[in-house]
Amino acid sequence: MATLFPALDTPSERPALRFGDRVLTYRELAGAAGTLAARISGTRRVALWATPTLETAVGAVAALLAGVPVVPLNPRTGDGELAHILADSAPDLVLAAPGAELPEPLAVLPRTEIDVAAGPQASAASPAASRTTAGDEDPAFVIYTSGTTGPPKGAVLPRRAVAASLDALEDAWGWTAADTVTHALPLFHVHGLVLGTLGPLRRGGCAHHLGRFGAEAVTAALEAGATMLFGVPTMYHRLAEAVGSDPALVKALAGARLLVSGSAGLPLHDHKRIAAATGRRVIERYGMTETLMNTSVRADDHASRPGTVGVPVLGVELRLVDETGTVQEACDGETIGEIQVRGTNLFSHYLNRPEATAEAHTADGWFRTGDMATRDRAGHLRIVGRKATDLIKSGGFKIGAGEIENALLDHPGVREAAVTGEPDADLGERIVAWIVPVDPQAPPGAQELADHVAGRLAPHKRPRDVRYLDALPRNDLGKIMKRALHG
Incomplete structure (x- = not known):
């Protein structure tokens, strides 16, 4: 398989990761991640203590370079849930920042500290570090997602899915190496880790993590050159409340190339308040842990209505199905069906849960998302709720x-x-x-x-x-x- 991070093959002095005042160039990232990758190479699976830090990003890159599946752990997870995840995923060791305090369930695992300053900084070490023998179907991540009943399930995401989704967003958003993505998202799930951090690295751009979300931090990042803002509706709601009294924020948002919201629907009144104040729209995309990205409003599509999540991204097939299993072809904005998808973006299976994996798919290979939607004349989807209530x-x-x-x-x-x-x-x-x-x-x-x-x-x-x-x-x-x- 081709490298997930081509920019690490010929590393430069361009910034790759920025967390607050801490910055790593591509040359420094290649050195630190390459050195860590060599240390964990051959490991069956590793856990990653996913604090919002530079170390977490380096740890994830290193695992991918080594071809070792990584299990991101939410540092705020209770001991009971954490114990279940560890027992289910059985990692060989845990990657953590130096000095990080780990809870009791992790005490049984060997600990490997992530040194962001480690390794040679010369480009000669980089090509080897950025290549792995892992194939397209080999797992990149095991990310735990809450179901409606029972403990969380581990969705196994192959390298193929990570590459396919990030490349599909390159097509949808015109995403290039010139972009800097800023966000304050957690790094233990898809939105913050895969899209917000690894996405810029795959493009050769920069990922700028704010640490803590706030209007002032967003303003400063955009004023400093960030071109894309990723957030969830709660964040955009707070920005929508602030634009009426914060001219610096208004100017910063107006200058962004792309404002992207995901993980849930953004209320229409927040769309309208931000657009009215800044002249910029917030575009929405739709995905989930098991599928990564399914749809998005395209950056060059100015006809989409606020509240829609766009059209299927490159490589994704999508259909709406009613309760009888009949495919709904109507594009009237009213006919509701469950979203089912298939494509290179999909997870391979739930770890240790073959029955759950089978139940999540139809007999002809489509994944049942459980989300209900309508489709308008232009093919834009609008999510209307869950098939289940839980x-x-x-x-x-x-x-x-x-x-x-x-x-x-x-x-x-x-x-x-x-x-x-x-x-x-x-x-x-x-x-x-x-x-x-x-x-x-x-x-x-x-x-x-x-x-x-x-x-x-x-x-x-x-x-x-x-x-x-x-x-x-x-x-x-x-x-x-x-x-x-x-x-």
């Missing part, structure tokens, strides 16, 4: 209700629990917990339950609202009727 999109994260319910039921004061999502102007959806307490006279408090969930799973999975009931509504089979909770 996947919550909050703050750019896709969160399974089932695992939160399980965590709540582990609290001694909780008899029954259900979790749903409700629209939220900032988060997209907020997590709502419906609780039947053991003692109605002394129910556990909302903050206590939120802390309980955050400690077992991750802070972004905590309920934002807690509502108390005498009993949960159930059907004749005992299944909780969640739609009745909002009735």
